[in-house]
Amino acid sequence: MSVFLVGAGPGDPGLITVRGLELVRRCDTLVHDRLVAPELVAEAPPHAVVIGRERIGQEEIDRLIVNHGLAGRTVVRLKGGDPFVFGRGGEEALALAAAGVPFEVVPGVSSIAAVPGAAGIPVTHRGLASQVTIVAGHDPSAIDFPTLARTRGTLVFFMGLERLPEIAAGLIAHGKPAGTPAAAISSGSTAHQREAVAPLGELPHAAAGLEAPALVVVGEVVRVRAMLAEAARRAA
Amino acid sequence: MSVFLVGAGPGDPGLITVRGLELVRRCDTLVHDRLVAPELVAEAPPHAVVIGRERIGQEEIDRLIVNHGLAGRTVVRLKGGDPFVFGRGGEEALALAAAGVPFEVVPGVSSIAAVPGAAGIPVTHRGLASQVTIVAGHDPSAIDFPTLARTRGTLVFFMGLERLPEIAAGLIAHGKPAGTPAAAISSGSTAHQREAVAPLGELPHAAAGLEAPALVVVGEVVRVRAMLAEAARRAA
Numbered sequence: 001m002s003v004f005l006v007g008a009g010p011g012d013p014g015l016i017t018v019r020g021l022e023l024v025r026r027c028d029t030l031v032h033d034r035l036v037a038p039e040l041v042a043e044a045p046p047h048a049v050v051i052g053r054e055r056i057g058q059e060e061i062d063r064l065i066v067n068h069g070l071a072g073r074t075v076v077r078l079k080g081g082d083p084f085v086f087g088r089g090g091e092e093a094l095a096l097a098a099a100g101v102p103f104e105v106v107p108g109v110s111s112i113a114a115v116p117g118a119a120g121i122p123v124t125h126r127g128l129a130s131q132v133t134i135v136a137g138h139d140p141s142a143i144d145f146p147t148l149a150r151t152r153g154t155l156v157f158f159m160g161l162e163r164l165p166e167i168a169a170g171l172i173a174h175g176k177p178a179g180t181p182a183a184a185i186s187s188g189s190t191a192h193q194r195e196a197v198a199p200l201g202e203l204p205h206a207a208a209g210l211e212a213p214a215l216v217v218v219g220e221v222v223r224v225r226a227m228l229a230e231a232a233r234r235a236a
Numbered sequence: 237m238s239v240f241l242v243g244a245g246p247g248d249p250g251l252i253t254v255r256g257l258e259l260v261r262r263c264d265t266l267v268h269d270r271l272v273a274p275e276l277v278a279e280a281p282p283h284a285v286v287i288g289r290e291r292i293g294q295e296e297i298d299r300l301i302v303n304h305g306l307a308g309r310t311v312v313r314l315k316g317g318d319p320f321v322f323g324r325g326g327e328e329a330l331a332l333a334a335a336g337v338p339f340e341v342v343p344g345v346s347s348i349a350a351v352p353g354a355a356g357i358p359v360t361h362r363g364l365a366s367q368v369t370i371v372a373g374h375d376p377s378a379i380d381f382p383t384l385a386r387t388r389g390t391l392v393f394f395m396g397l398e399r400l401p402e403i404a405a406g407l408i409a410h411g412k413p414a415g416t417p418a419a420a421i422s423s424g425s426t427a428h429q430r431e432a433v434a435p436l437g438e439l440p441h442a443a444a445g446l447e448a449p450a451l452v453v454v455g456e457v458v459r460v461r462a463m464l465a466e467a468a469r470r471a472a
Contacts, residue, residue, distance in 0.1 A: 009253065010343070012255070013254075014253060014254050015253045015342075015343060017250060017251045018249075018250050018251070018252055018253070018257055019248075019250030022250075082349045082350070082353075083358075084349045084352070084357075084359055085348075085349045085368075086360050089358055090358035090362070090460050091361070091362060093358075093460075093464060094460070094464060094467055097464045097465075097467035098470070098471055100468070105353050105354075106251075107251060107353050107354075109243075109253060109318070109343050109344065110345075110349055112346065112348060112349075113343060113346055114318070116320070117318075117319070121320075122319075122320035122326035122329075124320065124321055124323075124326075125326040125327070126324065126326070126327060130378070131369065131370065131371050131372065132369070133367065133368070133369040133370075134368045134370075135367050136360075136366040144388050147386050147388070150383055151383055152383070221326075224330070228329060228330060232333040234334070235333065235335060236336060
């Protein structure tokens, strides 16, 4: 094996996998996303070449990991969340396969459930939701609102904060009740986490002060957050 | 903090988080699911009370973690995958909150993306899918096939192997093409992993020899598995 596509988890450096951290600690080349925790980047050995990808396009990333892999180096490509959930891991895997470079995918804790969970919201909950749909929110014109509005269970939008007004309006226009519980969670699982919780129709206003990266959750499961707070208050 | 609801990941013991393993190593009580890797259970300290939950119902689990928590013990409730993805973590959290027991949820690598990934299938892929729907498959009568059949992107069924004939028939009857690429993956990420890959209409037959736990993936992303194999073959 020479190239490892590793998920770093949702933000908290303690949420990388044991295997992922072992690989970071013995790599020769580390290519990491901007949102990966600096504590994890600091775990690379002193001799390692460390490359942040702020100014590098996807094609150059592909070329970089292929070339360092062909040179026999142990390469860790460290990505936020999971490599195969909006992580372009499939594209990098195809580039490596086409170049004959052996590789392995090491999954990570995706934000899908970890970020709502860090705000007290389980994406599934008995009696409330047994289905979850994850949607890329950065381009609302590409979203199938008529079907999504009638889809059962929990909706989770990645990269949807900037376009939240259009997302909420699109869902409501196609029949999703404006009163559906909803939340936006910014920098989930980190010390900078902030949340806005409001009915879907009011969420764009309530979340106006939040910053990306953020995740938007729509569905009855959002009520569990208040149920937990209420249970704790009564017990106190 | 006294009770930790910890995700153990999809099966491979190296896929627990760094924080999750730290907690297992210093707990006083470990309550673990049947499917959690024995290597992780073995990490509990010698003094710890270790309780497998084969013969224990959910109510007794709730009572157990509440009582050990109230007694001031450090309790780890170790669950397969992620506590908040079909893990009943929300119910356990509510029981703890109602009893005034401090708790923390430590997310895990869910099977959602890790199990398809272990079979070479990214659940999202540029040009193929930017949406993923996760469905509980154990009770097909509770599945909304008319909406699911028209839902874009990737469909992932948990606990769907035994009811695969009804799931495939339900999707196809409501318009999902029988030729849609599909796969079933059994014991994903472990040494016992097995896969069946076939068009949706033929998958029930192709997957007949597989055993639970298994996950079913339906969608164009399944083609990436063959694309990776073909790229590697050409490069060889």
